[in-house]
């Protein structure tokens with residue numbers, strides 16, 4: 001499940017940047033990319049939830065990890081939706097970077113799967 005989770009967010013990250021660049025080029029494909037990206041949001045949340053179910057008693061840090069994961073997804077969604085409306089996205093880019101760093105750190109610190117830090 002760890003691999004499915006990592007694959008899901010790596011693919012989502014790539015799709016996100018593709019969607020951002022399509023949007024900047026005013027391509028009509030940007031919306032389609034955004035819909036596919038939303039499907040991956042669900043896969044990330046689904047695989048993350050299954051990882052949570054795999055442990056009997058969930059330590060608080062796992063809840064923090066899950067919430068920050070949802071924060072990353074929220075920031076990506078806000079960037080794309082606001083950019084489509086021509087609104088400023090700076091605040092959400094900052095949130096995206098901060099939340100992404102926290103979630104990577106927490107993910108790889110927590111004991112399941114790979115233990116990088």
Ligand code: HEM
Pocket residue numbers: 002005006009044045046047048049051052062065066067068069070072073100103104106107108109110111112113114115
């Ligand atoms: C874009 C969003 C997300 C990113 C970048 C992300 C990233 C990661 C990473 C790097 C790991 C560590 C994998 C490993 O140890 O090999 C991980 C594990 C995990 N993630 Fe996520 N995640 C995201 C969203 C979520 C969400 C939404 C949830 C919950 C619904 C979630 C729940 C978990 C759980 C429970 C683990 C296992 C922790 C452990 O290693 O012990 N993640 N995630």
